Amino acid sequence: MTPLCRKIVAMPLITFEGSEDCGKIDADETARPTPGKWGIRPAVLREPGGTAIGEVIRHLLQHSEDNHAMTPETELLLFEASRSQLVREEIQPALRRGEWVICDRFFDSTTVYQGAARQLHLGLVKKLNAFVVGDCVPDLTFVLDIDRATAQSRLGNRKKFAIE
Numbered sequence: 001m002t003p004l005c006r007k008i009v010a011m012p013l014i015t016f017e018g019s020e021d022c023g024k025i026d027a028d029e030t031a032r033p034t035p036g037k038w039g040i041r042p043a044v045l046r047e048p049g050g051t052a053i054g055e056v057i058r059h060l061l062q063h064s065e066d067n068h069a070m071t072p073e074t075e076l077l078l079f080e081a082s083r084s085q086l087v088r089e090e091i092q093p094a095l096r097r098g099e100w101v102i103c104d105r106f107f108d109s110t111t112v113y114q115g116a117a118r119q120l121h122l123g124l125v126k127k128l129n130a131f132v133v134g135d136c137v138p139d140l141t142f143v144l145d146i147d148r149a150t151a152q153s154r155l156g157n158r159k160k161f162a163i164e
Helices: 024-031 052-062 072-096 107-117 122-133 148-155 159-163
Strands: 013-018 043-046 101-104 140-144
Touching (some): 013 107
């Protein structure tokens, strides 16, 4: 191989999207570059979460006993708040250092879950996404898709997500 063929093209921000239990975590593991092989050590992040503030928001969204009364608008703004913190505290600094970033979920999930599933105004959701991420958009997004029966069998008793 010529040296030109061995050059790795930088794709520093890679995201994985898909429904609950579709295998994003497994795919993240598979997609991570082997540091010894390529000399790349990606920052691996998740959303919501990935920062101290983001993890508090994640707990509120997913595990708090009080979240059953949350309005779709509040949910949208909490996801955007977590993403804003993640972009500025983790993703942008990692990209400035020349690191790759692999993220489990990003703004596409918000467009689907809060925009389509919660029936919020898609134009507003897209504007909020753009406001929060600025020019920090994925270079590559993998959308993992599985059939409904498989997804529901993996979810078990987690009915909140099964309905979605």
